Amino acid sequence: MRSINRKMISALQQIGPRFLPFADAATRELPLSRLLRLSLFQVSVGMALVLLTGTLNRVMIVELGVPAWLVGLMVSIPVLIAPFRALIGFKSDTHKSVLGWRRVPYIWFGTMMQFGGFAILPFALLVLTGNGHGPAVWGEIGAALAFLLIGAGINTTQTAGLALANDLASEETRPRVVALLYVMLLAGMVVSALVFGSLLHDFTAKQLIQIIQGVAVLTVVLNGVAMWKQEARNPALTSRDAARISFSEAWRQFSGAGRAKRLLIGVGLGSAAFSMQDILLEPFGGQVFGLNVGQTTWLTATMALGTLAGFAISARRLGHGGDPYRLASLGILAGIFAFAAVIFSPVLSVVSLFQTGVFFIGLGGGLFSVGMLTAAMDLASSGSGTMSGFALGAWGGVQATAAGLGVGLSGLLRDAVSGMAMNGDLGSATTGPAAGYVAVYQIEIVLLFATLAVIGPLVRGSKLSTRQPGFGLAQYPG
Numbered sequence: 001m002r003s004i005n006r007k008m009i010s011a012l013q014q015i016g017p018r019f020l021p022f023a024d025a026a027t028r029e030l031p032l033s034r035l036l037r038l039s040l041f042q043v044s045v046g047m048a049l050v051l052l053t054g055t056l057n058r059v060m061i062v063e064l065g066v067p068a069w070l071v072g073l074m075v076s077i078p079v080l081i082a083p084f085r086a087l088i089g090f091k092s093d094t095h096k097s098v099l100g101w102r103r104v105p106y107i108w109f110g111t112m113m114q115f116g117g118f119a120i121l122p123f124a125l126l127v128l129t130g131n132g133h134g135p136a137v138w139g140e141i142g143a144a145l146a147f148l149l150i151g152a153g154i155n156t157t158q159t160a161g162l163a164l165a166n167d168l169a170s171e172e173t174r175p176r177v178v179a180l181l182y183v184m185l186l187a188g189m190v191v192s193a194l195v196f197g198s199l200l201h202d203f204t205a206k207q208l209i210q211i212i213q214g215v216a217v218l219t220v221v222l223n224g225v226a227m228w229k230q231e232a233r234n235p236a237l238t239s240r241d242a243a244r245i246s247f248s249e250a251w252r253q254f255s256g257a258g259r260a261k262r263l264l265i266g267v268g269l270g271s272a273a274f275s276m277q278d279i280l281l282e283p284f285g286g287q288v289f290g291l292n293v294g295q296t297t298w299l300t301a302t303m304a305l306g307t308l309a310g311f312a313i314s315a316r317r318l319g320h321g322g323d324p325y326r327l328a329s330l331g332i333l334a335g336i337f338a339f340a341a342v343i344f345s346p347v348l349s350v351v352s353l354f355q356t357g358v359f360f361i362g363l364g365g366g367l368f369s370v371g372m373l374t375a376a377m378d379l380a381s382s383g384s385g386t387m388s389g390f391a392l393g394a395w396g397g398v399q400a401t402a403a404g405l406g407v408g409l410s411g412l413l414r415d416a417v418s419g420m421a422m423n424g425d426l427g428s429a430t431t432g433p434a435a436g437y438v439a440v441y442q443i444e445i446v447l448l449f450a451t452l453a454v455i456g457p458l459v460r461g462s463k464l465s466t467r468q469p470g471f472g473l474a475q476y477p478g
Helices: 002-019 032-038 040-063 068-080 082-093 104-128 136-168 174-199 205-227 247-255 260-275 281-288 293-319 324-348 351-381 388-422 435-461
Strands: none
Touching: 032 040, 032 136, 032 174, 032 205, 040 068, 040 104, 040 136, 040 174, 040 205, 040 281, 040 293, 068 082, 068 136, 068 388, 082 104, 082 136, 082 388, 104 136, 104 205, 136 174, 136 205, 174 205, 174 293, 260 324, 260 351, 260 388, 260 435, 281 293, 281 324, 281 351, 281 435, 293 324, 293 351, 324 351, 324 435, 351 388, 388 435
16 A cells, blocks of 8 residues: 555656646745735736726626726726836835835835725716716716726736835746736636626625725735745845946847837837727627626636636747737737637627637737747847846837727727717618627727737747747746
């Protein structure tokens, strides 16, 4: 019996790293328990993202009757802060403090901004829909303020939290540590989507308010636990006399690289293409296929699973020396197929085709994002070798700005085309509720083809000198 036990233990030790890929991310200085605790800030971010871009936008459009253009503008407000992510990370790197903390202050104030936004949001929604006291315009102002605070908190907390994780991890384990953090982000999104969908199966305004208030409290608890006793105080590092590089100098170094502009244009076009549907998929499922709130919230979980599958494929291909531009192109092709499936699903009246398209939108977006970020990191390392953090910020800023603009325009386009269809301006064959949504999906396909045209020369001309073995989610900035 002891011999059998020894053989079983030996076998488990051999297959453990294969099926538990983040077990070797822990070290004696950063044990797995501390690492998992730190990753809780990503869970809170994923929870907030699902609530904002998934559950709330469908509820506001379908159940509360808020115009889609207004919802699109509201949801796009948080990403107005995203272009400043590079500045946020730069400021946390060069933070001046007598206490010796660089990251903790940014995580804490980001958490407080998230809490404040979620605290305001339920009351703003009540006034916005005319169920409160006072004109609806005060509800619009309150909702805009709430979304702005939540967006600022998410970007600040996540940027500083990832920087703290990089500080704590050793050079050898850092890619796997950050990979674990992004798996936790997706896990938070999937679990939150399932929980929200279950709780809102029979929608009531009271349940929605309770969920928002619960998310506010959980955000403070999770982030507080995440940063507790994580960052050591180092007054010498935050001293006012320490030498620091200027932000403008860092930007000049990065923008002076050869392919930086074409890469960032491709990132912007592709990000807009994959993001315009963010506020439309759940309302599309509700208005075209008659799905309830719980069923449409599952769509967010389906897309997150597709994104996770994209990360897994990226890990395998890039780990074997694959070209990141080709990987991004593969994601674009998957996106074109996905949007075509969504467009034809109401014509064929096949819900499963729509759900399949949602999965492949997530898959294509994951492949595209990881591929383009890998190219940006390689572009930075081919220069001074010290600009990878700034390259990540530039990538994230362009990506989020383009996504925000895409989300904002999608609501306007959907309402405009739907109004024309209802008035019969588009002909008798285009009068149903799907017309406005389909027009947006068609524009997304055009943008994806434009992205292919932009990054095509980069595929032919790329000669990537370095590739980190086993790259997966290691540096995906979210």
